[in-house]
Amino acid sequence: MRPVDYAIETIDLVKRYPTSAKKLRGAPFHFHRGRVPSFTSILRLIKGEKGPFIEALRGVNLKVKRGEVFGVLGPNGAGKTTLIKILCTLVLPDGGEAYVAGYDVVKESKQVLKNVQAVLPGSRGFSWRLTGRQNLEFYALLYGLRDEEAKKRINYLLEFTGLEDRADDMYQQYSTGMQRKLLLCRALLRDTPILLFDEPTVGLDPASAAEFRGLLREMARKEGKTIFLSTHNLYEAQEMCDRIAIIDRGKITACDTPDNIRYMLFDERIVRIAFIDAVFNSKYEKMIDEIQEIYGVHGVTPDISPGGDFRGLSVRVDKNMDLSSILGVIMRNGLKIKTINTLEPTLEDAFIAITRKNPWRPGRPGGGVRWRSR
Ligand SMILES: Nc1ncnc2c1ncn2[C@@H]1O[C@H](COP(=O)(O)OP(=O)(O)OP(=O)(O)O)[C@@H](O)[C@H]1O
Ligand SMILES: [Mg+2]
Secondary structure, X not given: OOOOOEEEEEXXXXXXXXXXXXXXXXXXXXXXXXXXXXXXXHHHHHHOOOOOEXXXXXXXXXXXXXXOEEEEEOOOOOOHHHHHHHHOOOOOOOEEEEEEOOEEOOOOHHHHHHHEEEEXXXXXXXXXXXXXXXXXXXXXXXXXXXHHHHHHHHHXXXXXXXXXXXXXXEHHHOOHHHHHHHHHHHXXXXXXXXXXXXXXXXXXXXXXXXHHHHHHHHHHHHHOOXXXXXXXXXXXXXXXXXXXXXXXXXXXXXXXXXXXXXXXXXXXXXXXXXXXXXXXXXXXXXXXXXXXXXXXXXXXXXXXXXXXXXEEEEEEEEOOOOOHHXXXXXXXXXOEEEEEEEEEEOHHHHHHHHHOOOOOXXXXXXXXXXXXXX
């Protein structure tokens, strides 16, 4: 064990899966049609590495604080499940280090398992012919919980997840949402300080997903648990997590609060100002030129109706700009302001921008960035 403040820490974590796919980097050492093998393939042979392989994780560095709700967000095949499986000791890493509650996932796996509980989407393991409560009692027995303690904990968890009314129904009568809640109960039976969820709301309808997210957050707050979850649902990450890491092809490309992730790639925002009863004329043309000259303004687009009504302006500005200078010019020109809206990039925009091969830069044509009103 190492004395650390982190619930989870990974250092240069690498995982390679063997594959039958040809033409991958790291192909095995062989003479192909009499060609001389490459230097890297010889080096791999010396190191005893087999190939070809898929690099599911390519040096992942993460630090998750105790009590934090931390999300790993990434597209399909990014390495999210692999990372979770390494953290719950189901899969061994090929390089680097990973610590859970300060314990090494390879050398101290028993201690790791005492501190962590993983919920994987495929993991069911419930008997269809037992009731929800009986299923939990079975697992409590398996986990070595004492009778009284188990009963109390099961009652508490069934109430917490809102399953108590249906607790004595057969598991086969449960809906997907109820089955998921029972999984949550099972994960919480042992009362471990760290919980890992792989795609916690996959397959749930929007209302059940929102309810499930609420339960997870409440549990993290109430019981001070560390929650580490993977998702490709941006909304979920934004809604639930204190911090998120974006993983792309086995590498962490960004790690911050959802808000900061959103802002770090975008150095501008759009301010949309709507006017009351104004007709466009040459005076306003000059006003637009004047606004365009203000420091921090990147561009101004007027909104004029076909009938000549001056409906408003869209002004692209530095993201931290003080808007009073713009509003000052507008008011000096006698325009009455109806509404002011700021359009900011969504987390989805940031996600797409981060995971693109060539990072998007503001102002670049064809950036494909959508804006959402706040
Ligand atoms: N058992 C395995 N054997 C071989 N390759 C694997 C294995 N498990 C995962 N991979 C590969 O490793 C890479 C990462 O897979 P992983 O399941 O971790 O991604 P993921 O981010 O969880 O994706 P998804 O969102 O689809 O669940 C993928 O290229 C996948 O094909
Ligand atoms: Mg997965």
